[in-house]
Amino acid sequence: MLNKIIFSDDEINLIGKKLNSAGFTSESWSDDDIVRLKKKIKNHYLTEQKNICPYCKQKINSNHGRYWDIEHIIPRSITPEFMFEPLNLCMSCVDCNSGKTNNKVTNSKAKKKYPIKSTDYIIIHPHFDDYEKHIIVIKEGFYYVARQKKGEKTIAICKLNRFYEFSDFGSCVQDDDRIFMLSEQLRREGSEDLKKIIRREIAELAIKGSG
Incomplete structure (x- = not known):
């Protein structure tokens, strides 16, 4: 602030x-x-x-x-x-x-x-x-x-x-790249509350990519 x-x-x-x-x-x-x-x-x-x-x-x-x-x-x-x-x-x-x-x-x-x-x-x-x-x-x-x-x-x-x-990426590459960045953040994150949010986001992107 x-x-x-x-x-x-x-x-x-x-x-x-x-x-x-x-x-x-x-x-x-x-x-x-x-x-x-x-x-x-x-x-x-x-x-x-x-x-x-x-x-x-x-x-x-x-x-x-x-x-x-x-x-x-x-x-x-x-x-x-x-x-x-x-x-x-x-x-x-x-x-x-x-x-x-x-x-x-x-x-x-x-x-x-x-x-x-x-x-x-x-x-x-x-x-x-x-x-x-x-x-x-x-x-x-x-x-x-x-x-x-x-x-x-x-x-x-x-x-x-x-x-x-x-960007010039297709939607599939976009989601893969997002999952990669989220995974890197998850590895560094110490807060369990934030980890839950990141895991949920990864799961949503993975489901979207497999649909």
């Missing part, structure tokens, strides 16, 4: 003016007068996250914008009112941000007060959730297994198993 960014008084005044300006929309994020503010947001969360994407857990040893996007956890296109809310901000890798796009991530209808309960969200919230409680990372950037429903939603919405979607 992350420590949120703290804005200065001047930055708070700038944000207030922006939110109350005529014609303010989600597209106001591209305005020139908040460039420095966005740079501060980026630097804070990359440092706080140690250059690790909160969704796929890949570590990217570069701060270049080609690899990172400022992430609005509740999409700004849905609720522009939360565009500068510190608890709605983090950095995500470009692939996760592109996969997540404008998908619904919360059951809350709030427009003024940001929802701060983990239960308000259907995906893992970087500020409120313990990632490991919801997802087992078999291999960063390649394959993930959900432990709970919120993990399933995060994998689906952020397209975390996207390696297989874009």
Whole structure:
């Protein structure tokens, strides 16, 4: 879980003016007068996250914008009112941000007060959730297994198993390769609870492959 960014008084005044300006929309994020503010947001969360994407857990040893996007956890296109809310901000890798796009991530209808309960969200919230409680990372950037429903939603919405979607492998090779990675993870895993989840996933893939 992350420590949120703290804005200065001047930055708070700038944000207030922006939110109350005529014609303010989600597209106001591209305005020139908040460039420095966005740079501060980026630097804070990359440092706080140690250059690790909160969704796929890949570590990217570069701060270049080609690899990172400022992430609005509740999409700004849905609720522009939360565009500068510190608890709605983090950095995500470009692939996760592109996969997540404008998908619904919360059951809350709030427009003024940001929802701060983990239960308000259907995906893992970087500020409120313990990632490991919801997802087992078999291999960063390649394959993930959900432990709970919120993990399933995060994998689906952020397209975390996207390696297989874009590979040239056939479905049988995909399943064989997944079983191999799961088996390697099973060999290294110490938790009996996690072993049960991994064994179940291997069994489901094996049954699917023999059908």
